[in-house]
Amino acid sequence: MPNTKLLSAWSSVRYTKGDHRVKTRTLTIGLIIIVIGIALAAVGGYSLKNTTTSITSFTQPALGEYVSAELVLNNSVVIVRSPATVGGMVPSQDISSVNSTNIGSYAVAYNSTAASSETYIGLRGDFNYVVFSSVQPTTKIEVTGTLSETITSGLLVLGGIVFVIAGIIVAIIGAVKKNPAKKATNSEDEYYAKRDRTH
Numbered sequence: 001m002p003n004t005k006l007l008s009a010w011s012s013v014r015y016t017k018g019d020h021r022v023k024t025r026t027l028t029i030g031l032i033i034i035v036i037g038i039a040l041a042a043v044g045g046y047s048l049k050n051t052t053t054s055i056t057s058f059t060q061p062a063l064g065e066y067v068s069a070e071l072v073l074n075n076s077v078v079i080v081r082s083p084a085t086v087g088g089m090v091p092s093q094d095i096s097s098v099n100s101t102n103i104g105s106y107a108v109a110y111n112s113t114a115a116s117s118e119t120y121i122g123l124r125g126d127f128n129y130v131v132f133s134s135v136q137p138t139t140k141i142e143v144t145g146t147l148s149e150t151i152t153s154g155l156l157v158l159g160g161i162v163f164v165i166a167g168i169i170v171a172i173i174g175a176v177k178k179n180p181a182k183k184a185t186n187s188e189d190e191y192y193a194k195r196d197r198t199h
Contacts, residue, residue, distance in 0.1 A: 056139075092126040094106045
């Protein structure tokens with residue numbers, strides 16, 4: 001008659017090793033997903049940083065008038081933070097004609113506004129941001145490249161974040177995963193131990 005205790009012990013070892021392999025494999029997959037996510041986010045962030053130009057300084061050609069550096073735009077996205085009460089994005093060719101009373105006629109309309117910022121999408125040509133104020137403006141202008149570049153970079157960053165979150169979840173599942181087969185084997189051991197005691 002085969003040694004049931006030996007068979008049961010061997011079965012327990014076999015299931016334990018299998019469980020360890022599954023946990024290790026799951027943890028490895030989770031780490032790989034995390035690395036991919038970090039790489040995607042890094043590439044997207046690097047692309048956004050390299051295609052973004054910030055302007056915070058203005059020249060003062062006349063008393064109370066402030067003009068930014070010229071912006072050469074090609075289907076670009078421009079974000080104006082802390083926009084001026086009297087001011088706007090004006091084609092460079094119209095700078096000499098603009099004053100505090102007619103700037104509304106020359107300034108191009110922004111596409112959206114939120115959280116003290118104005119966003120211009122798809123601008124083409126040469127522009128200056130003009131401000132009429134009694135003090136130096138605190139306006140900050142950010143040019144983030146073309147719309148397609150901005151969307152692509154943003155999607156890379158978003159995809160990277162999603163991958164990192166998914167990788168963490170998979171790694172946690174791998175770390176806490178238990179093997180039902182091992183529990184069943186333990187019950188089997190108890191059964192044989194009880195049977196041997198009764199004989």
